[in-house]
Amino acid sequence: MRLCHGRRLRVLTVAAVLTLSFHGLSRAVTYNLRADYGSVTMPDGRVIPVWGFALGSGPVTIPGPTLEVPAGDTTLVINLTNNLAKPVSLVVAGLPATLSPVFDSGTPTRVVSFTHEAAPAGGPATYTFTGVRPGTFLYESGTDPSLEVQMGLFGAIVVRPATAGRAYDAPASAYDHEVVMLVSEIDPVFHDTVAQGKYAPEKTPETALPGEVTSTIDYHPKYFLVNDRPYTDPYAPFAGGRAGETTLIRLINAGLQTHSMELQGTRMDVIAQDGNLLGHPRTGRVSESLEAGQTLDILIRPATAGLYAFYDRRLNVTNAGAFPGGILAFIEVSPASGTVVKAHVQADGPARYCAGNVRRLDASRSTVLGCTSTPTYQWRLGGAPIAAATGVNYDVAQPAGAYSYTVDVTCPGGPAVTDTLAPPAVLEVVADVAPAEVTGLTVARKEFGILSATRDGLVIGWSPAAGAVSYIVYISATPSGPWTPYALGVTAIPTVVAVPSGTAYFRVAAVNFCGTVGP
Amino acid sequence: MDRQAFRFARAALIVAVLAAAGGAAPASAAISGITGTTFNFTARDGFLANPDGSYIYFWGLADDGGTGEVQLPGPTLILSQGTMVTINLTNMLPEPVSLVFPGQEGPTQPVYDANGRLRSLAQEAAPSGGTRTYTFTAGAPGTYYYQSGTHLDKQIPLGLYGAIIVRPPIAGQAYADAATAYDREYLLLLADLDHRLSTAAESGLSFDSTDWIAGYWFINGRSATDTMSEDNVPWLPNQPYGAMVSMHPGETILLRVLNMGRDPHPFHTHGNHVLAVGRDGRLLSTGGAAGADLAEFHFTVPAGSGQTWDGLFTWSADNLGWDVYGHAPGDPMQVGEYAPDHGKAIPTQTPYLTSLQYGDLYSGSPLLGQTGPLPPDHPGLNQTGAFFYMWHSHRENEMTNLNDFPGGMMTMLAIEAPWVPIP
Numbered sequence: 001m002r003l004c005h006g007r008r009l010r011v012l013t014v015a016a017v018l019t020l021s022f023h024g025l026s027r028a029v030t031y032n033l034r035a036d037y038g039s040v041t042m043p044d045g046r047v048i049p050v051w052g053f054a055l056g057s058g059p060v061t062i063p064g065p066t067l068e069v070p071a072g073d074t075t076l077v078i079n080l081t082n083n084l085a086k087p088v089s090l091v092v093a094g095l096p097a098t099l100s101p102v103f104d105s106g107t108p109t110r111v112v113s114f115t116h117e118a119a120p121a122g123g124p125a126t127y128t129f130t131g132v133r134p135g136t137f138l139y140e141s142g143t144d145p146s147l148e149v150q151m152g153l154f155g156a157i158v159v160r161p162a163t164a165g166r167a168y169d170a171p172a173s174a175y176d177h178e179v180v181m182l183v184s185e186i187d188p189v190f191h192d193t194v195a196q197g198k199y200a201p202e203k204t205p206e207t208a209l210p211g212e213v214t215s216t217i218d219y220h221p222k223y224f225l226v227n228d229r230p231y232t233d234p235y236a237p238f239a240g241g242r243a244g245e246t247t248l249i250r251l252i253n254a255g256l257q258t259h260s261m262e263l264q265g266t267r268m269d270v271i272a273q274d275g276n277l278l279g280h281p282r283t284g285r286v287s288e289s290l291e292a293g294q295t296l297d298i299l300i301r302p303a304t305a306g307l308y309a310f311y312d313r314r315l316n317v318t319n320a321g322a323f324p325g326g327i328l329a330f331i332e333v334s335p336a337s338g339t340v341v342k343a344h345v346q347a348d349g350p351a352r353y354c355a356g357n358v359r360r361l362d363a364s365r366s367t368v369l370g371c372t373s374t375p376t377y378q379w380r381l382g383g384a385p386i387a388a389a390t391g392v393n394y395d396v397a398q399p400a401g402a403y404s405y406t407v408d409v410t411c412p413g414g415p416a417v418t419d420t421l422a423p424p425a426v427l428e429v430v431a432d433v434a435p436a437e438v439t440g441l442t443v444a445r446k447e448f449g450i451l452s453a454t455r456d457g458l459v460i461g462w463s464p465a466a467g468a469v470s471y472i473v474y475i476s477a478t479p480s481g482p483w484t485p486y487a488l489g490v491t492a493i494p495t496v497v498a499v500p501s502g503t504a505y506f507r508v509a510a511v512n513f514c515g516t517v518g519p
Numbered sequence: 520m521d522r523q524a525f526r527f528a529r530a531a532l533i534v535a536v537l538a539a540a541g542g543a544a545p546a547s548a549a550i551s552g553i554t555g556t557t558f559n560f561t562a563r564d565g566f567l568a569n570p571d572g573s574y575i576y577f578w579g580l581a582d583d584g585g586t587g588e589v590q591l592p593g594p595t596l597i598l599s600q601g602t603m604v605t606i607n608l609t610n611m612l613p614e615p616v617s618l619v620f621p622g623q624e625g626p627t628q629p630v631y632d633a634n635g636r637l638r639s640l641a642q643e644a645a646p647s648g649g650t651r652t653y654t655f656t657a658g659a660p661g662t663y664y665y666q667s668g669t670h671l672d673k674q675i676p677l678g679l680y681g682a683i684i685v686r687p688p689i690a691g692q693a694y695a696d697a698a699t700a701y702d703r704e705y706l707l708l709l710a711d712l713d714h715r716l717s718t719a720a721e722s723g724l725s726f727d728s729t730d731w732i733a734g735y736w737f738i739n740g741r742s743a744t745d746t747m748s749e750d751n752v753p754w755l756p757n758q759p760y761g762a763m764v765s766m767h768p769g770e771t772i773l774l775r776v777l778n779m780g781r782d783p784h785p786f787h788t789h790g791n792h793v794l795a796v797g798r799d800g801r802l803l804s805t806g807g808a809a810g811a812d813l814a815e816f817h818f819t820v821p822a823g824s825g826q827t828w829d830g831l832f833t834w835s836a837d838n839l840g841w842d843v844y845g846h847a848p849g850d851p852m853q854v855g856e857y858a859p860d861h862g863k864a865i866p867t868q869t870p871y872l873t874s875l876q877y878g879d880l881y882s883g884s885p886l887l888g889q890t891g892p893l894p895p896d897h898p899g900l901n902q903t904g905a906f907f908y909m910w911h912s913h914r915e916n917e918m919t920n921l922n923d924f925p926g927g928m929m930t931m932l933a934i935e936a937p938w939v940p941i942p
Contacts, residue, residue: 220729220730222727222729233631233636234635235637260783260823260825260826262621262825263621264640265623265624265625267622267801280813282798284798284800284801285798285801286621286622286800287621287823287825288823288826289821289823302626303624306625306626307628308626309629309640311671313781313824313825314781314782315675315728315731315781315824318672318727321672321725321726321729321730323673324636324637330627330629333626404635423635425635426636
């Protein structure tokens, strides 16, 4: 998981697979993307299966890698390979391309993709955008988008103008720092349904089996992300430079809902929309609507050092209902002058996690300004320095318990400036105790629909087991097994499953926070 | 009391179009609120009375310098530009609360719990009697708000919010620009509520705010048809602010529309378009002496969550093609009258009375400021011959109270004849 902001963007430009070919004055930049399976873990520990993009053979990220088109390049080429079992394609609203829609073989035919596809299990396909212009854009799959975009096949594109330090060629778009904030939403039930092969768009709600989802109409997001994660502590704010400087926020909405982005403590000047510089900026905004698929370029110039809260005023500021979370961010502005060191840490996963795992604490997003030497780090546990823990990262491999970590970040030499992380990064390591046995199993057949027997379901109930966060329903043709999973990740008791053919036996097992399955 | 006297006695209630009864003061054309530099608020719980007969639990703020009743929305602060404001908050609720002031300058002061988890965007007042003082300087003129900075998805929808109006030094203008001059002004604070959140909070239970589906919609803390009752009616002790809009032809009224709800509330005005001149406390201008040159007309003000819109609205019977006063050619003009239609007869003949179906707001005459005979069972709600226009959320399903129409985010504009006083 990676947060894309100014420093990372520049790193990515170097790290990306770049093929520069010169055609007179214009050049092309080429990225090799891969569509693949992956997963992201939400701050409450819920693992979300996703389909996402990756650079080359790198890891799948949500959102996909930010693709930067350097100054002078007017052609963007994306070579896409596809490891998914579904065709995938790539479209960018706002960048010129010749689209070749794909139709199915039905009568009449139906469009299945806005443009040519990368075939399942390989591909490849090449997408070429010519005459690209500066701005902030969103790339996403153009195939079955109601499914594939929601599953995670999207990312940001930043096209740079000729003049460095500007969002567009216009002087009014000049900035000192930039951040990309791509917001998105996750409906975990939909992701689980797709991953379990129970997404059945060919069916209707009347003909679907229990557990199947037939469309995205019942879309019900529970998680709301800014770049690769919802708000979670420990939190590293976005870097907003020094007081009086200008920060460019490239705001992108890859979700399906309208968000209303509210900034506290300073005003927003919206200078561009959908990659188009506005003739007159919308100055001084406190809250600005960000529609699905829209991009906004916003300049802020906070006069005072401090943290500035930036969040969805539609109050999607929870993780599955738990505040704080969701689309909530802080932008940090440092004092106008002097050496500044401010410790910030983020973790590579939830602060509450299962024993036996390693959690990496990362201080690389600490703020260090005006420091002429390389900052040094000293990690602490409960206030006491940890021997040899002086790297920018620290890997925590602790038994069950609660641990409070801080880090000192120091600018050595000159006027030595040190800052210690506050508040601390508190990690809770949970013991992996097998959940109790499930008792009180009941099975009843129930007719849910009036159209056909396929709407019959089996209502399976049981008594909640200690330590359970979910359950697995197993099925067997004999009372003694072998048992195969029939419904996974069940959280509702009772649950409804499809009626199997013949005689069937059921067993239910509890799954604990660590994923350990009980008896 | 003979019928005529009875009708005059009810004339003061003209703005209470659909209200049941009452004898309170008429709606004020000024925005009700409190002024000063120091305010003492108490956060506490209460119940909203809804036109559908339900009572909904809410968290609100009480002005201890006033009635002390907890209210929705919180007291409207009417401030002069540059005022240093102090708010002393006492918290009688069962969990910490705080106040933030979006649009006012200054960084956020987040508060974390012992486990390093973010708890609040501002210093809190502790539960059950804790206090906290907030200060800010009223910045640029315009329409703003305050809201809870703690547990946002719970405390804001439950009612911890209110409007802030910052006035420029020049009276009668929204901004320091003559293009924003107005004759009267109205506040239309839009909000929404999923009553399941209220029920859970009342019982001390949690509510997963990602399951939010609003069922009640408010203007100034009231649902229609209570929106059309006057300010401070006794039967709505916790919802003091009415939302009835009244004006004379030819006048310009300033509408301060702000959305404190979670959902977008595109607000639709009948009668004319709204010229939006300000957003979030900024003149819509290219700057300098250009005036409100970026002002834009809307018949649906696209009020997104947390946005404020300042708009000018006029009405003068333009282009109706007939004289709303029933003047004969040569009669003197009324103030604010649309001159091209002066003296033109209404192009229809009034049918026989027995052929008419009478709306509750029909005065008995199609002419502005005139009344006529009404059937004996008519409620006689329009004693001044006003013209009425419905204003409402353009998401039409929001004109309901838990799916009962009419209700929700809806009110009326009354065009009163020039000789009818509007307080």
